[in-house]
Amino acid sequence: MNSRALALILVIFGLLLAALLVHQGALAWMALPFLAYLGVGVVQAPARSNIRLRAARSVELRRGQGDTSVDVVVTVENQGAAIDHLSLSEPLQTGARLLTGRLHQAAALLPGEETKLNYTFQTVRGTFTWKEIRAVASDSLGLIETEMKLPAEARVEVTPELRRYRPFPLQAQRTLPSTGSIPARRGGSGTNFWGVREYHPGDPLRRLDWRLTARHPRQFFTKEFEQEAIADVGLIVDARGKTNLRRGEDCLFDHLARATAALSEVFLRQGNRVSMLVWGEPLITVFPGYGKVQLNRILRALANSSPASDGSLDDLHFVPVQMFPSHSLIVVLSPLASNDGQLFPRLRAYGYQVLLICPDPFDFAQIALSGDQPTQLATRLARLERQVELAKVARLWIPVIDWRVSQPLSPLVRQALGRAHRQLKR
Amino acid sequence: MATRKLLKLACPIACAICLAAGYASAGQWLGVPLAALVWAAWYFGAKWPPTPLLIGSVTVAAVGLVAGASALWMLPGATLALAGWDLAHWDSFLGDDMPAEVESRLERKHYASVALALVPALLVAAAGQFLRLQIPFGVLVAVALAALLGLDRIWGWVKG
Numbered sequence: 253m254n255s256r257a258l259a260l261i262l263v264i265f266g267l268l269l270a271a272l273l274v275h276q277g278a279l280a281w282m283a284l285p286f287l288a289y290l291g292v293g294v295v296q297a298p299a300r301s302n303i304r305l306r307a308a309r310s311v312e313l314r315r316g317q318g319d320t321s322v323d324v325v326v327t328v329e330n331q332g333a334a335i336d337h338l339s340l341s342e343p344l345q346t347g348a349r350l351l352t353g354r355l356h357q358a359a360a361l362l363p364g365e366e367t368k369l370n371y372t373f374q375t376v377r378g379t380f381t382w383k384e385i386r387a388v389a390s391d392s393l394g395l396i397e398t399e400m401k402l403p404a405e406a407r408v409e410v411t412p413e414l415r416r417y418r419p420f421p422l423q424a425q426r427t428l429p430s431t432g433s434i435p436a437r438r439g440g441s442g443t444n445f446w447g448v449r450e451y452h453p454g455d456p457l458r459r460l461d462w463r464l465t466a467r468h469p470r471q472f473f474t475k476e477f478e479q480e481a482i483a484d485v486g487l488i489v490d491a492r493g494k495t496n497l498r499r500g501e502d503c504l505f506d507h508l509a510r511a512t513a514a515l516s517e518v519f520l521r522q523g524n525r526v527s528m529l530v531w532g533e534p535l536i537t538v539f540p541g542y543g544k545v546q547l548n549r550i551l552r553a554l555a556n557s558s559p560a561s562d563g564s565l566d567d568l569h570f571v572p573v574q575m576f577p578s579h580s581l582i583v584v585l586s587p588l589a590s591n592d593g594q595l596f597p598r599l600r601a602y603g604y605q606v607l608l609i610c611p612d613p614f615d616f617a618q619i620a621l622s623g624d625q626p627t628q629l630a631t632r633l634a635r636l637e638r639q640v641e642l643a644k645v646a647r648l649w650i651p652v653i654d655w656r657v658s659q660p661l662s663p664l665v666r667q668a669l670g671r672a673h674r675q676l677k678r
Numbered sequence: 679m680a681t682r683k684l685l686k687l688a689c690p691i692a693c694a695i696c697l698a699a700g701y702a703s704a705g706q707w708l709g710v711p712l713a714a715l716v717w718a719a720w721y722f723g724a725k726w727p728p729t730p731l732l733i734g735s736v737t738v739a740a741v742g743l744v745a746g747a748s749a750l751w752m753l754p755g756a757t758l759a760l761a762g763w764d765l766a767h768w769d770s771f772l773g774d775d776m777p778a779e780v781e782s783r784l785e786r787k788h789y790a791s792v793a794l795a796l797v798p799a800l801l802v803a804a805a806g807q808f809l810r811l812q813i814p815f816g817v818l819v820a821v822a823l824a825a826l827l828g829l830d831r832i833w834g835w836v837k838g
Contacts, residue, residue: 256767259729263736270740278749279740281803285757288799289764292791336787339771358771360784367780392784392791393764394771 257395260290293395296336300398303389304332307402309382313410319376320410321351326369326385328402330361336392340369345380347558348373349501360392376506377412379556411551412506415514417662419522423673424483425605426579432482432523440479447476484527484540485519486576486604487512489554490568490586491532493561497587497613504616505559507657508585511609514661515583516550527580528553531571533560540577568592573599581605587613588641596645606650607668610642615656682785686769689762690720693735693755700742700751709747712738720762728766735759749807757800764792 264283271279305328312323328340341356353371361367369385384401422434431441439446448461451472464473489512497504512528519526520543528550530536536553538546568586576582582604586592599606614621614635621627646652651668655661694717701709716735723731739756743749768788772781 256729259732263733266733267736267740270744274744276743278743278752278807281749281806282736282740282743282753282756284803284806285753285760285796285799289760289792289795292795296791336791337784354773356773358784359780360787392787393795394767 254390254395254397257290257293260286260395264290289393290395293391293393296391296393297396298333298335298389298391298398302333303335303398303400305329305335305338305387305389305400305402306331307385307387307404309385309404309406311382311406311408313408319374319413321372321374322348322380322408322410323372324370324382324406326404327366328359328361328369328385328387329366330363332363334363335361335389337390337394338367339388339390340367340385341388342369342382342385344373345378347378348375348380375410377410377509377555378558379407379409381407409552409555411555412509412513414517414551415510415662417514417518417665419518420666420669421673422483422485422519422522422524422581422669424579424581425603427479427481427483430482430523431480433480434483434522434524435478435480437478439476442477442480444478445475446478448473449476450474482523482525484577484580485524486540486580486582487516487526487528487550488571488573488582488584488586489528489530489557490584490588491530491536491557491559492568492589493532493559495587495589495613496559497617499617499620503559504587504611504613504657507611507616509554509557511611511655511661512585513551513554515665517547520544520547525577526550527576529571529575530554530557531568531586532557537575539575569594569598571595573602573604576604579603579605581607583607583609585609585611587611588638590637590641593641593644596648596650600648600650606648607653607665607672608642608645608650609653609655609661609665611655611657614638615658682765682769682772686762686765689758689765690717693717693720693758693762696751696755696758697735697738697742700739700747700755701745703751704742704745704747706742706745706747709738709742709745716759724766728763731766732759732763735762750804753800753803753807757796761792761796 264286267279267283267286271277307326307328309324309326314321314323326340326342328338338359338361339356340359344350344355351372351374355369355371357367357369359367383403383405385404387400387402388397389400390397419433424434427434435442435444439449448464451460451474455474459474461473461475465471489508491505495504516526516528523542525540525542526546527540528538530553536557538549538553541549568589569591573582582599584595584606586608588610596606596608614631621631642652642654651672653661653664653668655664694713697716698710698713701707701713716738719734720731736756736759739752739759743752772784
């Protein structure tokens with residue numbers, strides 16, 4: 253019985269009570285159409301034991317430019333008695349925007365017939381899980397309802413858009429003993445000249461430095477080239493609720509997730525060992541790994557993460573940096589809140605090489621900010637405070653990228669890494 | 679959909695006409711603007727929940743009966759208010775983008791059920807105006823108790 257049936261009962265009792273109070277039979281007769289309407293509803297209501305519905309869900313994912321659309325079709329088949337009035341509905345999941353179709357479908361089903369709830373939603377990233385669909389069978393007047401949850405499971409993961417960057421000129425403090433693309437600062441096989449040493453038996457003859465050998469009788473010299481190896485790269489992504497800004501359907505974390513996906517792709521393509529930590533609720537860790545499998549792990553982790561607030565994870569200072577191999581290159585992607593600067597001395601103390609990518613929250617929120625004087629003044633103060641924080645980080649020899657999310661990130665990273673390389677050389 | 683929209687518009691108008699005619703027939707001229715107010719509430723309050731509108735319309739009809747208006751006008755007035763209430767709910771349930779085939783099938787079934795409920799009930803209620811039954815209070819209480827105690831059995835019989 254729903255609120256409509258209750259409203260009818262209220263009217264019927266009201267009229268009967270009024271009839272008793274004023275001793276007027278006509279008022280009681282007035283209740284008759286209401287009573288008949290309710291009675292027809294009760295008689296036509298389907299018995300629960302006669303309702304047999306089966307639901308099946310199919311989900312199709314279509315990738316577009318910058319976002320993904322997902323087609324959802326739920327087919328409900330009537331395997332029991334006829335249903336005069338069937339209503340199917342389900343809520344739109346968080347992070348999804350309805351493009352076409354409806355989340356509600358009404359139907360009348362004869363035995364063996366089926367109906368479809370069909371809709372398409374758009375999203376940029378996320379994991380969407382369905383377990384059931386809500387079905388309400390009722391009489392044709394919609395008064396006596398029987399609610400059911402029909403199992404219709406499906407799951408779809410929408411990974412962030414993957415932009416392909418050109419390889420970055422990385423200079424790692426320490427490299428791993430595998431061939432890669434990062435200069436390892438030690439002699440071996442490579443392409444860049446490294447130095448000359450005395451010949452050891454077993455050295456290939458093509459590496460002999462004939463000019464030097466000619467100048468030193470009875471001595472042989474071998475040319476060495478700078479070894480190119482791989483490095484450990486760690487990514488720390490800030491998924492705290494307090495640093496995430498939302499502007500309509502766009503949120504700052506989605507930009508961070510896209511940047512992380514693109515960076516991890518380019519680092520893995522260069523052959524490096526990449527790990528990732530998403531600092532939020534829940535805390536997501538992807539331990540060091542190589543190749544496409546690792547890229548898939550990272551993308552899935554990014555799809556599953558969403559910015560959330562939790563008191564215990566509010567401070568960036570407590571990030572478990574020990575999960576990253578020592579002397580890794582750590583890329584921190586965070587808009588930074590006040591006091592977050594404490595993380596960076598700690599990272600440097602552990603011997604990590606750090607790069608900070610800091611999306612500008614004020615630029616992101618510019619459209620939403622009102623132009624009145626107090627707001628402008630407050631924004632200016634907050635900007636200054638942020639610049640001071642970034643300058644403190646930069647003083648630790650950490651390249652800082654002050655990123656306006658509307659700008660392409662790749663040239664900024666290239667520039668920052670080049671600058672850091674020149675500083676190291678000096 | 680056109681039929682649905684037309685009926686949704688026509689029911690409150692017919693309801694207001696019946697109420698106004700009932701008040702006018704009893705010489706209660708103050709009730710005529712009240713009936714017009716009922717129509718205005720239905721018309722301009724299309725976005726409101728229809729239940730308060732139904733309760734308001736039935737109250738106006740009941741007050742008219744108490745004030746001496748003819749039951750032959752007030753009964754159709756209240757019944758048409760019920761039909762208007764039903765159509766308002768029905769319209770919001772179906773929405774605007776329902777497939778035409780499904781919509782016409784659902785509508786046919788729904789209108790048949792509404793007609794099945796309201797037309798005989800209205801006729802019986804109208805006929806009831808001419809019936810004069812004297813039921814002793816004791817018998818009435820006994821019938822009410824029997825109905826109350828047998829309700830679950832009736833329900834089981836209906837569902838079975």
